[in-house]
Structure formats: C-alpha cells, structure tokens
Amino acid sequence: TAESEPRSGERAVDFPVCVVLPAGGTGERTGLQTPKQFWSFLDRPLISYTIDAFERVSWIQNVVVVVAKENVDQMSHIVQRFAHRKVRVVTGGCTRHRSISNGVRALAEDRPEVVIVHDAVRPFVEEDFLYQIALAAKEHGAAGAIRPLVSTVIASTAEGFLDHSLERSKYRASETPQGFTFDVISQAYQRCSDWDLEFGTECLHLALRYCRVHAKLVPGPPTLWKVTYRWDLAAADSILKEPMLRSACVLSGDSVHAATLVSSLQKAVGALSMKLHVLTDLSAGIQAFLMKEWNYIHVSVDVCRLSDMEALVTRLEVEKRAPLCPLVLIWVHLNTHGDQPCSRAEGDTAAILDLASALKPNKLLLYSIQLHKSEEPELWEGSVSKLSELIGVLVKERSPALVGQLLRA
Amino acid sequence: TAESEPRSGERAVDFPVCVVLPAGGTGERTGLQTPKQFWSFLDRPLISYTIDAFERVSWIQNVVVVVAKENVDQMSHIVQRFAHRKVRVVTGGCTRHRSISNGVRALAEDRPEVVIVHDAVRPFVEEDFLYQIALAAKEHGAAGAIRPLVSTVIASTAEGFLDHSLERSKYRASETPQGFTFDVISQAYQRCSDWDLEFGTECLHLALRYCRVHAKLVPGPPTLWKVTYRWDLAAADSILKEPMLRSACVLSGDSVHAATLVSSLQKAVGALSMKLHVLTDLSAGIQAFLMKEWNYIHVSVDVCRLSDMEALVTRLEVEKRAPLCPLVLIWVHLNTHGDQPCSRAEGDTAAILDLASALKPNKLLLYSIQLHKSEEPELWEGSVSKLSELIGVLVKERSPALVGQLLRA
Numbered sequence: 001t002a003e004s005e006p007r008s009g010e011r012a013v014d015f016p017v018c019v020v021l022p023a024g025g026t027g028e029r030t031g032l033q034t035p036k037q038f039w040s041f042l043d044r045p046l047i048s049y050t051i052d053a054f055e056r057v058s059w060i061q062n063v064v065v066v067v068a069k070e071n072v073d074q075m076s077h078i079v080q081r082f083a084h085r086k087v088r089v090v091t092g093g094c095t096r097h098r099s100i101s102n103g104v105r106a107l108a109e110d111r112p113e114v115v116i117v118h119d120a121v122r123p124f125v126e127e128d129f130l131y132q133i134a135l136a137a138k139e140h141g142a143a144g145a146i147r148p149l150v151s152t153v154i155a156s157t158a159e160g161f162l163d164h165s166l167e168r169s170k171y172r173a174s175e176t177p178q179g180f181t182f183d184v185i186s187q188a189y190q191r192c193s194d195w196d197l198e199f200g201t202e203c204l205h206l207a208l209r210y211c212r213v214h215a216k217l218v219p220g221p222p223t224l225w226k227v228t229y230r231w232d233l234a235a236a237d238s239i240l241k242e243p244m245l246r247s248a249c250v251l252s253g254d255s256v257h258a259a260t261l262v263s264s265l266q267k268a269v270g271a272l273s274m275k276l277h278v279l280t281d282l283s284a285g286i287q288a289f290l291m292k293e294w295n296y297i298h299v300s301v302d303v304c305r306l307s308d309m310e311a312l313v314t315r316l317e318v319e320k321r322a323p324l325c326p327l328v329l330i331w332v333h334l335n336t337h338g339d340q341p342c343s344r345a346e347g348d349t350a351a352i353l354d355l356a357s358a359l360k361p362n363k364l365l366l367y368s369i370q371l372h373k374s375e376e377p378e379l380w381e382g383s384v385s386k387l388s389e390l391i392g393v394l395v396k397e398r399s400p401a402l403v404g405q406l407l408r409a
Numbered sequence: 410t411a412e413s414e415p416r417s418g419e420r421a422v423d424f425p426v427c428v429v430l431p432a433g434g435t436g437e438r439t440g441l442q443t444p445k446q447f448w449s450f451l452d453r454p455l456i457s458y459t460i461d462a463f464e465r466v467s468w469i470q471n472v473v474v475v476v477a478k479e480n481v482d483q484m485s486h487i488v489q490r491f492a493h494r495k496v497r498v499v500t501g502g503c504t505r506h507r508s509i510s511n512g513v514r515a516l517a518e519d520r521p522e523v524v525i526v527h528d529a530v531r532p533f534v535e536e537d538f539l540y541q542i543a544l545a546a547k548e549h550g551a552a553g554a555i556r557p558l559v560s561t562v563i564a565s566t567a568e569g570f571l572d573h574s575l576e577r578s579k580y581r582a583s584e585t586p587q588g589f590t591f592d593v594i595s596q597a598y599q600r601c602s603d604w605d606l607e608f609g610t611e612c613l614h615l616a617l618r619y620c621r622v623h624a625k626l627v628p629g630p631p632t633l634w635k636v637t638y639r640w641d642l643a644a645a646d647s648i649l650k651e652p653m654l655r656s657a658c659v660l661s662g663d664s665v666h667a668a669t670l671v672s673s674l675q676k677a678v679g680a681l682s683m684k685l686h687v688l689t690d691l692s693a694g695i696q697a698f699l700m701k702e703w704n705y706i707h708v709s710v711d712v713c714r715l716s717d718m719e720a721l722v723t724r725l726e727v728e729k730r731a732p733l734c735p736l737v738l739i740w741v742h743l744n745t746h747g748d749q750p751c752s753r754a755e756g757d758t759a760a761i762l763d764l765a766s767a768l769k770p771n772k773l774l775l776y777s778i779q780l781h782k783s784e785e786p787e788l789w790e791g792s793v794s795k796l797s798e799l800i801g802v803l804v805k806e807r808s809p810a811l812v813g814q815l816l817r818a
C-alpha cells in the first residue's frame with residue numbers, strides 16, 4: 001500500500017551498489033581545450049556536481065571515475081578540492097565502452113550486487129531515480145533511463161533525402177543512469193567484440209546481445225539531460241540555483257523600523273515568488289533552521305555593528321557546510337534620520353569590505369544595501385521595491401564580483 | 410567555384426518566400442500558465458526573437474504567426490511593442506498541423522514560391538541556413554533541417570523492456586526550419602486525413618505521403634534546438650549574449666591618467682577574452698563604429714560632467730537602434746587625488762541616478778564605477794583587476810536592477 005511505501009530519502013537498497021562514471025573524453029572530438037566534464041559553473045566543475053549527486057546517497061558505496069591518462073592529476077585535484085569521499089580514480093580507455101569496462105574491472109574486488117553507469121555530464125540525477133534503477137537492475141539484470149523523443153526521428157536515403165519517419169510514440173531516447181548486476185555487466189564486456197568496444201556506446205545493447213537480458217526501461221525526469229554545448233552550462237546553473245531563489249531568512253532584530261521594513265519587503269518579494277522567514281532574535285533553537293537556508297538578509301537600523309554580522313557568520317558555520325553553491329548574505333542598512341544616507345556609513349565601509357573579502361573564499365558572499373526611511377510614502381515604496389529588486393538579483397546571480405559593494409535602494 | 414559564391418548576407422533568393430510560425434500552443438499540455446512561445450528572457454518574449462530572425466532577412470516577405478484565439482490580443486501587443494513589420498497574426502487550430510494549415514491558407518493570395526515552416530520556440534535560426542532551406546525546397550519541393558541524434562533511440566516492448574536499439578548513425582532528428590513549395594504544402598494539407606491533422610506533427614511526412622516528395626535533408630547547427638524547459642531560457646539568454654561579451658568601446662579622453670587606466674585595463678580584461686576598442690575622441694568618423702558596439706566604457710578623470718555622458722548617449726542614438734538586447738554603458742570615475750574617493754562624487758550621485766533612470770526604458774543600462782588612482786602598485790593593480798571583474802559581470806548579466814548603482818573598484 002501507499003502507506004507502507006517509505007518516503008523519498010528513507011528508502012535504501014539493502015545490497016551493495018557502486019557507480020562507474022566514464023569521463024575519459026579529452027575534448028578531441030569537439031575540438032575544445034577542456035573536456036566537457038571539466039567545464040565549470042559557479043566555480044566548480046561539472047563532474048564534481050555529478051559525484052556529489054552520488055555521494056549524497058547513503059546506500060552507494062564507491063564511485064569509480066574513469067578519466068584519460070592526461071586528466072588523472074586534474075581529477076585527483078578536484079577530488080581533493082571538493083572533498084569527495086567515495087571516489088576512486090581509474091585510467092580509461094580511448095572509447096566510452098573501454099572506459100566503462102576499465103571501471104567495472106576496478107570493482108572486481110568489491111563485487112557490488114549492482115553497478116550503476118552514468119555520464120559525468122548529467123549532474124542532476126536524484127536519489128529517488130537511482131533507487132528505481134538499482135532495484136530494477138537487481139530484479140531484471142539491467143535497467144536504463146528513457147525519455148520521450150523530443151524530435152521526430154527520420155531515416156535518410158544515401159543521397160540525403162527523406163526515406164521515412166519513425167512513429168515517435170513507439171520509440172524512446174535511451175539516457176543514463178543505467179544499472180546492471182555486476183555479473184551481467186562483467187560478462188557483457190568479457191564476451192563483446194573489439195568492434196563493440198571501439199564503435200558501440202550503448203551498455204543496454206551489450207547486455208541484450210551478450211547476456212540475453214532485456215533491460216527494464218524506466219522513464220526519467222527531464223533534468224537527466226546531458227550537458228553538451230557551452231550554453232547548457234547556463235541551463236545547468238539555472239537548475240542548480242532554482243531552489244535557492246525560493247526563500248531567504250531575515251534577521252531583523254526587534255526595532256519598530258526594522259519591523260516596518262520587513263513587512264513592506266514581504267509584499268515586495270512576493271513578486272519574485274520568494275518567501276521570507278523572519279527571525280527577530282537568534283536564540284539557540286533556530287540553529288537547524290539557519291543551516292538549511294541559502295540566503296540571509298540581516299537588517300541593521302542606524303547602527304551597523306560589525307560584531308553582529310560576525311556573530312551571524314559564526315552561527316552559519318560556513319566552513320562546516322561546504323555548500324555546493326555559495327551562500328548569500330545581504331546586509332541591509334536602514335537609515336532612519338538625516339537626509340545624507342551615505343555619510344555616516346562611510347567609516348564602516350572599509351571594515352565591511354574586509355569582512356566580505358575574508359568570507360568570500362568560504363563561499364559566503366556578503367553584499368550591503370543602504371536605504372533611507374523616508375516619511376514620504378511614495379519614496380519609501382520606491383526604496384522597498386528597489387531593495388526587493390536588488391535582493392532578487394543578488395540571490396539569483398550569486399556574483400562574487402559584487403561582493404563587498406555598498407548598493408543603494 | 411568558391412569565389413563566385415556570394416558571401417553570407419549577400420545571397421538573396423530571387424523568388425518570393427513567406428514564413429509560417431505555428432504558435433498555437435496554449436500551455437495546456439505542459440500545465441503551465443504561459444505558453445512557451447511567450448516565455449521571456451531579457452524582457453522580451455521568445456516569439457519576438459524568432460520573428461526578428463526572419464525580419465532581418467531581406468528576401469523574406471511575410472511572417473504569418475498562428476496563435477490560439479485567446480492569445481491574439483497578446484500577440485498583437487507584442488507585434489506593436491517590438492515594432493515587427495512583416496507579421497500577420499492568424500488564429501490557429503487546436504493542433505500543430507491545423508495551425509500550420511491555417512497559416513498556409515492565409516498566404517493564398519500572396520502565393521509565395523516557397524513557404525518556410527518554423528517553430529516559434531527556436532529563436533536562433535540564421536539567414537544562411539534559411540537560404541539553404543529555401544533553395545533546396547524550391548529545387549526538390551520540400552526540405553528540412555536535421556541534426557544528429559543525441560541519444561540512442563530504442564524500441565520498447567509493450568511491457569516496458571528493451572526490444573532493440575536503432576543504429577544511431579542511420580537516423581537523424583528532424584527539426585525546423587522546413588521549406589516547401591507553396592503547391593506542395595497546400596496540396597499536402599488538402600489531401601491529408603483528419604487523423605493526420607489531429608495526431609501528426611511532421612510536415613515532411615505529409616509531403617512524402619500525399620505529394621510523393623522526398624524532402625531534401627539539410628544538416629543544421631546546434632542552435633536550432635527547441636526551447637522546451639524553463640532552464641532552456643537561461644541557455645537562450647546565454648546564446649544571445651555571447652556576441653555581446655567579446656568587446657567594449659572605451660571612450661577615455663586624452664588625459665595621461667585615463668591612458669594609464671586604459672592600458673592596465675586592456676591587460677586585465679584579456680582574462681575575460683574581451684577586446685577593448687579605445688577611442689580618445691568622439692570625432693564624426695566613428696559614428697558607424699559606435700553604432701555596432703553593445704558595451705561602452707566612459708572614463709572620467711576627477712571631474713564627472715553629466716553633459717559629456719549626455720552627449721555620448723545622443724551619439725548612440727539609442728532610440729533609433731531599438732536593440733534586441735540592452736546596451737551597457739559603464740561610467741568609470743577615476744579619482745587621482747585625495748584618500749576619500751567617495752566624498753566628492755556624492756553630489757553627483759542624484760543626477761547620475763536620474764540620468765540612469767531616464768535611459769533605462771530606452772534599453773540603455775547605465776552603471777557607475779569609482780576607483781582611486783593609488784601610487785601603490787599593488788593597490789592599483791588590485792583596483793584595476795576589480796574594475797575588470799565588475800565590467801565583466803555588468804556586461805554579462807545586463808541587469809536592470811543594478812542600473813544607477815555606484816560601484817567601487
């Protein structure tokens with residue numbers, strides 16, 4: 001029944017599962033300097049995101065990353081820099097099948113029940129889906145992700161004219177992850193021909209041909225898509241950031257002015273579909289809550305104490321979190337008197353800038369926004385709306401270049 | 410011979426060509442509020458970029474946009490707002506084929522030689538490729554864009570297991586644009602069945618089945634890809650902006666300090682792969698050059714005259730250009746004396762902000778960056794490198810939210 005079904009994240013397979021990530025491409029085929037698996041977004045290479053997707057899954061034991069000989073050093077450096085814990089780096093062959101075959105052989109002593117094969121350039125694979133693939137592979141010997149075809153598939157004559165089109169509904173695109181029992185994938189690679197190793201790419205086909213295993217096909221989500229072109233990095237960046245745009249934690253203190261600002265801001269950020277969780281004090285119970293957030297807005301009224309900000313940063317335990325993506329911390333300076341909103345803050349600018357620079361290597365991006373509490377409702381609304389717009393862009397872009405800037409709303 | 414081949418952009422077909430853009434989707438299928446063709450990036454809907462791609466081609470006469478009844482007003486508004494000149498808005502049917510059929514019928518009086526059918530959600534089609542499609546369609550009756558398959562295509566058994574995989578090299582993905590002689594496409598739609606109109610999607614198939622025309626298949630570039638998911642907008646944004654990251658025009662005046670800054674900056678922006686074209690005065694001959702650029706950096710030393718900036722803006726003829734994408738104008742304030750780089754500029758801030766606000770609706774984004782000419786080489790290098798980083802992010806993001814901010818390098 002649905003009730004006895006464990007919730008996502010609580011389901012664990014009870015047999016050993018390892019992963020092979022073929023990342024042997026050297027970029028030759030595309031003529032690019034950097035092979036795609038080492039392309040970066042948010043200052044982190046694609047393959048590190050993909051490895052992370054597997055390391056987060058408790059029931060996955062090892063991730064064998066297969067890279068070309070000339071990329072072994074680079075790969076080891078990535079493993080170290082991003083503190084990967086389950087990775088074994090193996091040298092690959094010169095084709096996809098030879099690399100996977102090397103990866104499977106590297107698991108001979110582990111003898112996992114199931115081996116998952118995935119592409120290094122598909123960073124968004126999720127635990128739920130891996131669970132489905134692992135179970136189906138155990139049950140049927142092999143399993144693979146499929147997606148509907150996005151275009152009609154056609155056959156061409158030798159002269160380059162339309163011969164016939166396939167009925168789209170009868171076919172599927174074969175994607176990764178794919179799963180195999182260790183026996184099936186090992187035997188498939190032992191039995192297959194040199195031609196297969198050289199020119200083939202599809203593991204499901206080898207399992208069918210050499211082990212007579214008809215893989216179970218499992219429909220996967222669209223995010224399984226493969227990063228192929230430079231512009232796909234922008235799409236990947238946008239997928240990764242999407243959950244980070246949904247909310248921010250506001251630390252406002254208990255002043256009346258801060259409360260006014262926060263209540264106006266609540267309305268304004270509604271347009272961004274962003275939720276604000278407002279905390280008026282930093283009592284002990286909120287620590288777990290604080291640690292889940294990607295964005296923080298700290299409001300200071302008139303007096304900007306650097307020590308308040310430092311205390312908050314300590315609470316965030318930035319270093320322990322080692323987040324995939326930088327945290328955003330926006331310090332809002334609300335000036336309630338005087339018509340020279342900038343003048344008094346000037347003295348603090350250098351200290352704020354120093355703090356911002358110090359936090360940047362820890363992946364905490366500190367920005368400041370200054371605004372004046374105008375008694376004129378129209379001016380005040382304009383300022384709040386500007387503040388909301390700035391918060392939106394800082395949270396979305398997460399730009400290190402703007403760290404330490406003092407913006408005005 | 411290659412020499413007699415006219416260069417790109419100089420080739421024009423000598424027969425009438427019209428376009429049908431089916432944009433009848435109402436977003437129902439995807440369950441989304443906004444149909445994909447109306448999704449926006451850089452504050453402009455996808456379909457407007459696609460229309461623009463055709464309007465830029467001198468030899469294309471009309472673009473018939475077929476939209477659902479409930480989107481006619483929205484579409485007319487887009488035509489007006491973005492000053493489209495070749496567009497005719499037609500009401501569509503409830504399937505892709507019915508919409509295209511309506512679009513073709515709307516061209517009955519024009520009787521173009523060739524009709525190009527394209528998807529509204531493929532905004533990056535280029536003139537060269539349209540030329541190839543139009544010529545092949547005229548010669549063979551029909552022609553269509555193809556792309557290599559990105560995934561292996563497999564056939565599934567009724568129970569959801571792998572039946573067989575297709576050999577990838579023998580098949581292609583069928584994309585748009587597709588071209589047809591008016592006679593072929595008209596007859597295909599007259600002769601085809603209700604089943605075709607209801608469940609089919611592929612025009613090449615109708616031409617083959619009902620007119621016995623084997624379409625010429627023309628390999629297209631990867632940018633023909635179809636915007637399908639929200640994150641594809643980020644990719645589209647990145648494709649559109651890519652040519653805008655390559656260069657900036659620097660207007661520096663002839664002071665020694667400005668020259669020092671510009672020469673340091675030249676080196677620093679090398680890391681961004683950005684070229685700087687430096688102009689020391691705004692003489693008449695440079696107008697054409699000015700009009701081709703997407704980014705401008707205006708350097709002021711010590712004195713920031715608003716009138717200088719206003720003169721530059723006038724030269725840019727911002728309103729006449731009606732650019733697809735906003736222009737970026739970065740005003741760099743170089744302060745060569747005093748250790749309070751901010752203090753004197755304060756007075757100008759309001760005026761600069763007013764100017765920036767006034768320019769924003771004209772798609773000119775004005776930002777300011779202030780830096781101090783330090784005698785300390787290390788500090789100076791740090792400032793220039795920060796300046797370069799800020800220029801990079803402003804040019805790349807083209808963020809309206811940051812307009813008018815005074816940044817510090």
Ligand SMILES: [Mg+2]
Pocket residue numbers: 008009126127128129
């Ligand atoms: Mg999950």
Ligand SMILES: [Mg+2]
Pocket residue numbers: 417418535536537538
């Ligand atoms: Mg062209």
